Amino acid sequence: MNMAAARSVLVTGGNRGIGLATAKAFLENGDKVAVTYRSETELPDGVLGVRADVTDSESIDAAFKEVEAAHGPVEVLVANAGIANDKLLLRMSEEDFTSVLDTNLTGAFRVVKRASKGMMKMRRGRVVLVSSVSAIYGAAGQINYSASKAGMVGMARSLTRELGSRGITANVIMPGVVKTDMFNEVSDEMQAHYLAGIPAGRFAEPEEIARVIRWLSSDEAAYISGAVIPVDGGGSMGH
Template structure:
């Protein structure tokens, strides 16, 4: 049956692919975006996910337009890569506020209605970096590992109420962020992927689609890698 889905950070890359996948299966899809132009074809709400009042307003707008959020995908995220000895406190704090604190705020808002209705699906878009680590990404890795611990703890809290909480862990994915990397760094990362190519965002979206479906009601607290085998053993 069609559900009301909200994709935080749904204006490009993996988030936009997720929004399209959910819409294709018939969901009423809303996306949040912080800047630029919103994607066409979706109910879009401008929102800085680090601001609690903006996040509350976004949920209220979606509820008024499409109905209560039944599927939440937390994809909003940033990087501020640099070695630890040159990383500022703001570099660290901003990444955790955007990637992790926003997940806490969004899930708290979403689960209120899900608990009343006895059904819900939450997926956090983490990263293989959460398990393997990466040079220059102590802040990003900490935020993505935090998402996994958060998801698993919340999964235990709501498991008996018809709500599942899972994470996907994409690896090297063909996004604007990756396109901006120096070519030698891209080649270095690609060499570590057993299948020998980057993921298409639609492949990550398909994993999210499954975890948010009716068929995945017995899967919760899971971390699903979408990384071409790069994270095997982690």
């Protein structure tokens, strides 16, 4: 651990699941870590929690100002905040669709835009967008969610073309099925169905996703940008 090299890291939706595991991974690395959250939550010692709503640009700006004052300009941004609202197409209202897009995809745009200002001045930065294998594999009932997560690929690749010469990378991580609170609500029948399609024969732990995010944000991954990295036990290969 090299405290002299501690970076300012911000993880959106960092109060549970993959986001919380990611915050802890960066904390273990000696970085200065902040997370955004929407509802009251317990956070590990050393993690700065800032209340923010990714659907509200003013809320995001206020959160960034708080983080910048405490830790300096954000050098590593993990856009992880997301929601799901699964319904079959013919039962999905337009609002069901646009609300998921507004949080997952436009929300990522809002935080990336705000973070990029500081990164361009520093001429360095790491952006990691947390997508899902649903983006490329698809899932019944997830037309809104899959579309929002697929959009992150185009965002990261365009961002790479715009900012790549400034020492800024932008990559997409695609987790498979991860054991989080959200997954605990899935029926045993559906869990068995998912498991049958995973060559690794098990579901992921949040920490396994977090470690790949941390590595993508490291100096070792400085020449990787615009990439889509599946972390899914082999479940999506070939798609």
